[in-house]
Amino acid sequence: MxxxxxxxxxxxxxxxxxxxxxxxxxxxxxxxxxxxxxxxxxxxxxxxxxxxxxxxxxxxxxxxxxxxxxxxxxxxxxxxxxxxxxxxxxxxxxxxxxxxxxxxxxxxxxxxxxxxxxxxxxxxxxxxxxxxxxxxxxxxxxxxxxxxxxxxxxxxxxxxxxxxxxxxxxxTSGQLPFTLDDYEGEPASQEAIQRMFEHLEGALDVRGFFRPVEKKPVTVRRLRNIFQKADLTDNEVRILRGVIASFEKYPAKYGNE
Missing domain, CATH: 3.40.1280.10 (SPOUT methyltransferase, trefoil knot domain)
Incomplete structure (x- = not known):
């Protein structure tokens, strides 16, 4: 306009x-x-x-x-x-x-x-x-x-x-002239988010992120909460899966423990 x-x-x-x-x-x-x-x-x-x-x-x-x-x-x-x-x-x-x-x-x-x-x-x-x-x-x-x-x-x-x-x-009932919403995708389904997080959790696990191991359940829960609060779209989930896949290309430092 x-x-x-x-x-x-x-x-x-x-x-x-x-x-x-x-x-x-x-x-x-x-x-x-x-x-x-x-x-x-x-x-x-x-x-x-x-x-x-x-x-x-x-x-x-x-x-x-x-x-x-x-x-x-x-x-x-x-x-x-x-x-x-x-x-x-x-x-x-x-x-x-x-x-x-x-x-x-x-x-x-x-x-x-x-x-x-x-x-x-x-x-x-x-x-x-x-x-x-x-x-x-x-x-x-x-x-x-x-x-x-x-x-x-x-x-x-x-x-x-x-x-x-x-x-x-x-x-105008307070209508704003534009927004910065992501119009490239609909809200992601819970299934898509969970699969993305499982992908992330596995990649982090291989690289020794969850240390000490006994605190892993708490850390996993907090990480999941971060993504749940983000109201991710399908497009954003695909981007995050791509990010995870990119660092999966590099060898794991700690092995799969």
Missing amino acids: SEMEQTPTPSRPPVVILCEPQLGENIGMVARAMANFGLHDLRIVNPRDGWPSEKARSAASRADHVIDAVQVFDRVEDAVADIQLLFATTARNRDIPKPVVGPDEAAAEAVAYGQKELTTGYMFGRERWGLNNDEVALSNKIVTLPVDPSYASLNIAQAVLVCAYEWRRTA
Whole structure:
């Protein structure tokens, strides 16, 4: 899969709204965080340095599909007009009676709405002081992250990254993009494992591995346990048999005692 190819999810991704962002670099890093987790609708309200921004594009690290689709608005109300479930992100206590949820709970709600093809969104404030109370008042709920209250400052891209991660983790049920499982063989049968171990035990016995002899039963049991815990595949058992056969070619040092 190419870096720019988007993997579909069973839920409509949320919109990200940035209120009066100051630096193009921050906008670009937000776009990059969004692209990492399958979000693509970025809306900007009154960017201080104007738009388009080459600094934003550079910082986006090839998340061009997000940058190219950016919508710019003069008013927050217009940017959120079509959103049916809007979260305002803030790290500060607000004198506004609204439900406050964590990013995981917000993600669960956003996914549920998105599965019904409803529009959801996360609104983020300015780099220096966040959202104002009028902007927070537009939201349905407040999202706050479980940060250390003695240092609650996150930059915009970090906050977007956490929310986007939680959304995608929920939308995909935690499915990872790849695994490193051995697809070359099915799990080995107990018969195959036992035959391999008997092969190994015989080869080790000939070479005097089990010394002192009276401790052989304990050593054999521990060796067997190593291989049982390994969840070997058929292919791995064949490889191990080949390894054993390779050192069987050399003369035994101690003879068959």
